[in-house]
Amino acid sequence: MPCVFCELIREDRAHWVARGPQACAFTPRDPLAPGHTLVVPTSHFADLFDTPSEVLAEMTALVQRLARAMRSGLDATGVNILSANGPASEQSVHHLHVHVVPRWPEDGISTWPTGRSHHQLTGDPAARIAHALAETEQRS
DSSP: OOOHHHHHHHHTOSOEEEEOSSEEEEOOSSOSSTTOEEEEESSOOOSGGGSOHHHHHHHHHHHHHHHHHHHHHHOOSEEEEEOOOSGGGTOSSSSOOEEEEEEOTTOSOOOSOOSOOOOOOSSOHHHHHHHHHHHHHHHO
16 A cells, blocks of 8 residues: 655655655645644654654654744744554554644643543553553564
8 A cells, every 4th residue: 555655755756845864744635624744754654653663763853953943033932742652652654643623722622532541451550551661662
C-alpha cells in the first residue's frame, strides 16, 4: 500500500517548512490552525514503536525549533504537540508524524481529551510500566 507521506517526500510535492536528512516538516492540507505543521521522518517508519532513537531525536529537535519559530514568527502563546501511534490510537496515516499546532488565547479549538478511558487494568499501571521498562533495558 503506498504511503502518502513517502510520496510527498519522494515527489517533492509538499509545502515544505524544513527539510533535514532524517526529519522534515510541511503544512497539512487541512490545517487545524494557521501555521499547523507536520514533522515526519524522511524514511518510512510506521509509528513510534519502529522508529530508531536517533531519528526520534532529530524529529524532537525539529519539533522544538518549530515551536520556538511559531512563538516568535506567529506570536503563538503556546503549541500542542500531537501524535497517534498504533491501531488503538486512531492513527490516520501509517507513517510516523507529529502535529505541531500553534495556539493563541481563545482560538476556538480544544485538543485536550474530554473523557476518560473505560479500559480497566489489574494492579498498578505505573508499576507495570516500570517493570516492562526495566525488562526492555536489560535486553538492550
